[in-house]
Amino acid sequence: MYSSGFSEENDRTDATAITLTDEKGRTLECYVEHSFSVDGQEYVLLLPVDAPIEIFAWQVHGEEEEAILVEDDSEIDVIFSNAQAVLSEHNLIIKNTAYALTVVGELPPIDESEIFTLEIEDEEADLEPEQLQLLARFCHKDQYDQTQQYTIHTPLDPLLFFARLNPKGKPELLSPEEFRKLQPLLEEELFNQVE
Numbered sequence: 001m002y003s004s005g006f007s008e009e010n011d012r013t014d015a016t017a018i019t020l021t022d023e024k025g026r027t028l029e030c031y032v033e034h035s036f037s038v039d040g041q042e043y044v045l046l047l048p049v050d051a052p053i054e055i056f057a058w059q060v061h062g063e064e065e066e067a068i069l070v071e072d073d074s075e076i077d078v079i080f081s082n083a084q085a086v087l088s089e090h091n092l093i094i095k096n097t098a099y100a101l102t103v104v105g106e107l108p109p110i111d112e113s114e115i116f117t118l119e120i121e122d123e124e125a126d127l128e129p130e131q132l133q134l135l136a137r138f139c140h141k142d143q144y145d146q147t148q149q150y151t152i153h154t155p156l157d158p159l160l161f162f163a164r165l166n167p168k169g170k171p172e173l174l175s176p177e178e179f180r181k182l183q184p185l186l187e188e189e190l191f192n193q194v195e
């Protein structure tokens with residue numbers, strides 16, 4: 001996963017779809033945004049069919065609040081039903097798909113007052129801050145009866161995946177290292193296709 005968000009252009013009926021599968025057997029349906037060949041290897045740029053979401057746990061340190069991205073599958077399993085309940089109030093259905101949580105349904109219009117900017121720290125790459133729109137808030141009590149606050153957001157920028165097609169035509173997600181090596185070639189190929 002290299003950038004994030006969801007585009008309303010996903011209401012396409014004629015776009016080619018392809019399925020990504022993770023090591024746990026979960027799937028993620030994606031549209032093929034671009035396909036191209038580099039040195040005889042076929043690559044695809046994929047955009048999820050459903051809107052990706054991110055869940056954050058909020059930690060309070062004195063007067064400071066810190067948003068911690070919930071990535072651990074066991075924590076997601078614990079809070080999943082609460083997230084589903086609060087999203088269903090907005091006619092959204094959460095799905096635990098490969099590589100990203102997603103929601104099915106119509107996202108609300110962008111509200112500038114509900115946009116959260118996440119600064120991304122990566123020593124190897126100079127990444128732009130990520131902007132996310134708030135979809136819902138909820139609380140969950142843990143086994144010690146402590147209440148934890150969570151928020152659910154959808155990224156404003158498209159969530160794109162780069163994958164290679166194996167000899168059977170199945171997509172295999174590029175590792176971050178492979179992506180960094182191929183990034184200049186992929187960007188050049190995409191630039192040439194857009195011209």
